[in-house]
Amino acid sequence: MIPENFRNKWNDQDVELHWDRVANIYVLENNKVKGAHDQRFRESILKLALNDRMTVLNISSRDAEANDYILKENPTVNVLNAEISRGLIEVAKRIRPYTKQIKINNYSSLPFENNTFDRILSLETLEHVSDPIAYLSDLHRVGKGDCRMVLSCPPRSAEFGYQVYSFFFGGHGEGPHKFPAVKDVRQMLNVTGWKLLEHKGTLLIPVGPDFMQHLGERIINKFSKTWISNLGIRQYYVCERD
Numbered sequence: 001m002i003p004e005n006f007r008n009k010w011n012d013q014d015v016e017l018h019w020d021r022v023a024n025i026y027v028l029e030n031n032k033v034k035g036a037h038d039q040r041f042r043e044s045i046l047k048l049a050l051n052d053r054m055t056v057l058n059i060s061s062r063d064a065e066a067n068d069y070i071l072k073e074n075p076t077v078n079v080l081n082a083e084i085s086r087g088l089i090e091v092a093k094r095i096r097p098y099t100k101q102i103k104i105n106n107y108s109s110l111p112f113e114n115n116t117f118d119r120i121l122s123l124e125t126l127e128h129v130s131d132p133i134a135y136l137s138d139l140h141r142v143g144k145g146d147c148r149m150v151l152s153c154p155p156r157s158a159e160f161g162y163q164v165y166s167f168f169f170g171g172h173g174e175g176p177h178k179f180p181a182v183k184d185v186r187q188m189l190n191v192t193g194w195k196l197l198e199h200k201g202t203l204l205i206p207v208g209p210d211f212m213q214h215l216g217e218r219i220i221n222k223f224s225k226t227w228i229s230n231l232g233i234r235q236y237y238v239c240e241r242d
Contacts, residue, residue, distance in 0.1 A: 018175025
């Protein structure tokens with residue numbers, strides 16, 4: 001039985017409005033914490049396991065920066081960047097006019113045929129969608145038979161740190177969101193037909209001097225099989241269609 005308690009109180013259009021409002025400052029604010037921000041691309045590309053001429057869905061694509069990392073890893077693949085915010089699509093067009101982009105209207109009913117993509121990249125998106133189960137189910141639908149998905153999102157424990165950072169430093173904000181507990185993400189993946197191959201917590205200390213951030217990564221890697229891993233502000237889930 002698919003649980004209903006994961007459904008959120010906002011709708012996807014509320015998420016769209018937030019990213020439209022902050023589209024003009026999105027890149028600027030991310031550049032203030034670029035090391036931690038770009039870690040999502042460096043880490044996820046290693047886990048996508050790209051082969052020649054694969055089709056890759058990048059959702060939500062934001063300013064389409066992941067597109068560059070994907071093509072640098074394998075320039076033969078075909079990347080489609082899907083984004084709900086028209087404002088961010090315009091930002092991506094200005095910065096990366098060579099990208100293939102598509103506007104989606106919601107996260108629950110994607111405008112793609114069944115069995116379309118070899119790989120799916122979903123970075124910091126699950127926490128924003130109004131119906132995570134419907135989102136993951138539709139990603140399963142549009143993936144090919146052995147499609148691999150790399151998904152990242154902050155865990156529930158990151159909420160306090162996010163609020164503190166926003167209070168002191170501002171940023172573009174997260175808009176409507178609910179950082180999910182690791183156990184809940186595992187359950188959501190399971191009930192929507194995704195087989196979890198790997199789970200990894202990262203960015204135990206996401207800001208501060210480099211030596212402190214490196215120390216945090218050494219600690220979280222050493223204790224990757226313990227609860228400490230779940231404290232990293234970016235959690236990766238590598239999955240395949242079951």
